[in-house]
Amino acid sequence: MKPIAKHVKLANGLHLSYAEQGENWGTPIILLPGIADSWRIFEPLFAELPDSVHAYALSQRGHGDSDRPATGYRTRDFVEDLRLFMDALQIQKAIIIGASSGGFVARSFAATHPERTAGLVLLGSPAMLTGRPNPFADLKDPIDPGFVKSFAESVLSRSAPAEALANMLAENLKAPARVWEETGNGLFEETFPGELAKIQVPTLIVWGEQDPIITNEDQLALAEAIKGSKLIAHPGSGHMLYWEEPTLIAKDIVTFLNGISVPDQK
Numbered sequence: 001m002k003p004i005a006k007h008v009k010l011a012n013g014l015h016l017s018y019a020e021q022g023e024n025w026g027t028p029i030i031l032l033p034g035i036a037d038s039w040r041i042f043e044p045l046f047a048e049l050p051d052s053v054h055a056y057a058l059s060q061r062g063h064g065d066s067d068r069p070a071t072g073y074r075t076r077d078f079v080e081d082l083r084l085f086m087d088a089l090q091i092q093k094a095i096i097i098g099a100s101s102g103g104f105v106a107r108s109f110a111a112t113h114p115e116r117t118a119g120l121v122l123l124g125s126p127a128m129l130t131g132r133p134n135p136f137a138d139l140k141d142p143i144d145p146g147f148v149k150s151f152a153e154s155v156l157s158r159s160a161p162a163e164a165l166a167n168m169l170a171e172n173l174k175a176p177a178r179v180w181e182e183t184g185n186g187l188f189e190e191t192f193p194g195e196l197a198k199i200q201v202p203t204l205i206v207w208g209e210q211d212p213i214i215t216n217e218d219q220l221a222l223a224e225a226i227k228g229s230k231l232i233a234h235p236g237s238g239h240m241l242y243w244e245e246p247t248l249i250a251k252d253i254v255t256f257l258n259g260i261s262v263p264d265q266k
Contacts (some may be wrong), residue, residue, distance in 0.1 A: 003046045005039075005120045007065075010084040017065035018085070019057045021046050025167035027257050028091055030082070030116075033057070034100030035136075035183050036172040038064025041099070044164075048250035053128075053257065056094075058085065060105070062179035064171055073182035075190060078105040079112065080124070086116060093262060095119040097253070099242050100155075101126075101187050107226070111195040116155070118262045120203040120226075121253060123242045124232055126214050127222035128192035136184040139177040157210045157238025168243075193225040203229035204256045206249065208237025 003019035010016060017037045033041045039057035049055055059066040060078050082105065086094065095118050098106025103125025110120040139147070148169050160168075160240060175183075203226045207219045216233070221232040231251060242249045 001051050003043065003055070003255065007154075008085065008088050010081060010088055012080070012084060014061055014067045014069065014081065014084075016061065016067070016081065016085060017112050019043075019046070020055070022049065022054035023051050024054060026052045027260075027262050028054045028094040029056070029121075029253070029257070030086070030091070030094045031055065031057040032078075032082070032096070032098045032102035032105050032205065033063070035101045035187065036063065036180060037100075037102075037168070037172065038066075038136040038171040040064065041168065044246035045250055048246045051255065053223075053254065056089070056091075058082070060102075062183065063137060063175050065174070068179060073179060074186035075104050075108050079109045079173060082109050083113060083116065092116070093118045094102060095257065095260065095262070097121040097123065098125055099123045101129075101183075104187060104190050107196060107199065109127055110201055111198040114198070114200060117201050119201050119256065119260045120199060122203070122205045122258060123223070123249060124206070124208060124211060124214065124239045125222075127218045127225070129188050129190060130192065132188060134181065134184040134188050136177075136180040139180050141177045143177055144182070145169065145173060145176075146157055154256075155213060155239040156244065157208065157212075157236075157240070158244060160244070165187075192221070196222075196225040197227070198227075199226050202256070202260055204252065205229055205231045206238060206241065206252055207231065207233050208241040209233055209235045210238040213239050218241050
């Protein structure tokens, strides 16, 4: 199977772009990208997932081909969109997977909506960003493609194929400056440990030791804050390990799923 690009209208009126792949009877997972990325950042990962995984990937508000409302770019807004997305598609319970800064949304959803969360996976997601300046605060439209390219390359651990990198940058440039700034403001205001002690579902934390943003101490603190979580550290991987090494990460996800029982969605 290949991912099918779709749109859905939420109860709050927003239209979100997403992709879906896998058998209807498969284990439901929902993938949340980081700032400026769309669901397309998960295309390499989709290609490595078996059909027994019913995968959804979102382009969150303001990103990709989703609607770009004037306001609503804090974690709580993305969390509510996720709840409404699940309602619209009649997904009763799913494994929530957050990549990079998308992990803030994933973990907040798991803490506040345990009845809708079967498991939590955080891929290259920091424990905290507080105290750091928002690097997107001074962006103006149209956004300089050179800035976006420099930002993307700063989080990669190796040279990316030219076409794949060009596709990523094209998606990044769909987000206007205000979305970069306001989403960034929300991320850098996130407290730690916050509500992480409320998370009771099985949790997997995956980190690349070559990550230029996230330290080992940061990930150990995150694992300590989420009781019972498992931390996997890949020695040769970097921040974008889910994009750069999809085969490796798909294996981690499938192994994790095999240990979780998700109720029938009907």
